[in-house]
Amino acid sequence: MDMGMKILVVDDFATMRRIIKNLLKDLGFSNISEADDGQTALPILQKGGIDFLITDWNMPGMQGIDLLKSVRADANLATLPVLLVTAEAKKDQIIEAAQAGVNGYIVKPFNAATLKEKIDKIFARIDGAA
């Protein structure tokens, strides 16, 4: 896993973006950008250079699940690792996210250890497949 990779954190609540950003810094990542919903995130992603997307689900404008679907439908972004960090925890929603191609799913409220575990798992799979 490249600790210099560029991570985009998408959440409509600034406090949650700040928390995730601090946790990522604590894990050793320093190249972090932010967006407050799918609509603002998508152009940033399309511009290129983002290596990992961490997004909330329930946001005004474009929801996280639609952002994930747009990412998977875009040939340039299709393989981008995506981690959902959300309060949505209904079975149907988790299945929908899995079918849409999510790489990891964390339910809020969560802790630093869970975030680390999921990121490690996502990149262990990617590095293993490479």
Next chain:
Amino acid sequence: MDADMQSWYLERARELVVELQEGNGCRVEELLSEIEHQHGSELYNELNRLSGKLQSMMAQTAIDSRIASLADRDIPDARQRLDYVIETTEKAANGTLAHVEASLPLCDQIIEFTDSWLSQNNHSVDDESLQKFMLTLPANVNEVRQALNDIMMAQSFQDITGQILRQVIDVVCDIEDGLSVLVNDGNGPEVKTLSTAERTKKEIMGPAVPGCQGTASISGQDEIDDLLSGLGV
């Protein structure tokens, strides 16, 4: 039929009798056509009035059923959500205070020792008390660091409660719209009536709230991990 209409028909009838007696076929046809046209437009107006009445009755029924659903379900749910917001914010505040209370004595201990050691004239690294202090310092600083992390994580309540409060604001807006229509005797702003699919989609979103209908969720991260690993994620 109103008086104007009645006199219009009477006038046409008299004229019709006269024209018939005089054998003026062309004018007779004209008059009959006028009468027929007038009769048709009256029927049309009456149908229009009835259809308007029916539409307003249907809208009223939609408002009534929306208000019934607000009273039966949405308001009790909103109460549960607000109770949950109180509980969540209280938990976060208590957690934060507990971490602060645990950390302050550790900070005091460090400050007191360093103050007293620095105030001595003969600073010596071989000082027994300094060595004892240095041995406990990493654990104490780590404890404070962990407490700061936990305080940060405790702030995630704002995201959860923010989402719940937005849902309650939606219910308050629905009540406001419904009441405004009732006060204005059905003539207020149009009440948004969501389709079942839209309503289900709206209700399914948001954090799980204990005791709240439609928010039943999977119990935690472990269960989600099991479900996802079954789906190959």
